[in-house]
Amino acid sequence: xxxxxxxxxxxxxxxxxxxxxxxxxxxxxxxxxxxxxxxxxxxxxxxxxxxxxxxxxxxxxxxxxxxxxxxxxxxxxxxxxxxxxxxxxxxxxxxxxxxxxxxxxxxxxxxxxxxxxxxxxxxxxxxxxxxxxxxxxxxxxxxxxxxxxxxxxxxxxxxxxxxxxxxxxxxxxxxxxxxxxxxxxxxxxxxxxxxxxxxxxxxxxxxxxxxxxxxxxxxxxxxxxxxxxxxxxxxxxxxxxxxxxxxxxxx
Numbered sequence: 001x002x003x004x005x006x007x008x009x010x011x012x013x014x015x016x017x018x019x020x021x022x023x024x025x026x027x028x029x030x031x032x033x034x035x036x037x038x039x040x041x042x043x044x045x046x047x048x049x050x051x052x053x054x055x056x057x058x059x060x061x062x063x064x065x066x067x068x069x070x071x072x073x074x075x076x077x078x079x080x081x082x083x084x085x086x087x088x089x090x091x092x093x094x095x096x097x098x099x100x101x102x103x104x105x106x107x108x109x110x111x112x113x114x115x116x117x118x119x120x121x122x123x124x125x126x127x128x129x130x131x132x133x134x135x136x137x138x139x140x141x142x143x144x145x146x147x148x149x150x151x152x153x154x155x156x157x158x159x160x161x162x163x164x165x166x167x168x169x170x171x172x173x174x175x176x177x178x179x180x181x182x183x184x185x186x187x188x189x190x191x192x193x194x195x196x197x198x199x200x201x202x203x204x205x206x207x208x209x210x211x212x213x214x215x216x217x218x219x220x221x222x223x224x225x226x227x228x229x230x231x232x233x234x235x236x237x238x239x240x241x242x243x244x245x246x247x248x249x250x251x
Contacts (some may be wrong), residue, residue: 011223022216039068042069048069081101085161097114110176116196132187134181141163
């Protein structure tokens with residue numbers, strides 16, 4: 001196989017690969033747009049009354065249907081049973097999320113993601129706030145995926161790698177609601193506006209569109225540039241052999 005044939009095959013493979021990657025990024029853009037629209041739509045719906053809300057702890061389909069729905073609850077924080085979620089940043093500063101069980105009037109428990117605290121405040125305890133009314137939205141539990149390392153089951157933990165309600169429930173020793181609430185407002189407010197309330201979730205979609213355009217541009221450059229390189233190479237070789245680009249009839 002000649003070098004030119006091999007180079008042509010490699011260029012064709014590269015162009016096809018770049019086109020596929022471009023369409024993959026377009027699909028990712030579409031998915032993120034759909035997610036953002038779904039979040040906005042659910043947050044705009046009337047707030048859920050948790051006391052009349054039924055959700056099986058093993059029903060992942062129901063959890064997906066209700067994620068990001070607005071909800072208001074009231075009860076008492078169990079401050080001493082709070083736990084941190086490590087490796088969380090806020091506006092570029094490293095720290096933790098603070099999770100605290102909230103005991104409702106009917107005796108059931110729901111976990112509240114109260115927001116972000118810096119690494120320097122890892123022993124934070126808001127002892128002045130107990131009875132509260134919480135406004136927020138529902139989020140699903142998380143578990144280790146792919147190459148992520150799951151939290152150990154052998155001992156009580158001071159922090160979690162993610163908002164894993166199943167692991168947290170085992171440590172607490174009592175049943176908790178199978179979804180947690182990301183806090184957006186608390187009455188009475190948290191002391192000195194701390195922990196910092198997290199920003200509303202938004203999935204970046206524009207970057208995927210930019211990546212798609214880049215892949216298509218690369219594919220176009222390769223598809224049009226390679227024949228031009230061959231043409232110029234052949235032209236230079238003809239000149240080197242003393243062949244004229246002017247037809248013989250005009251000489």
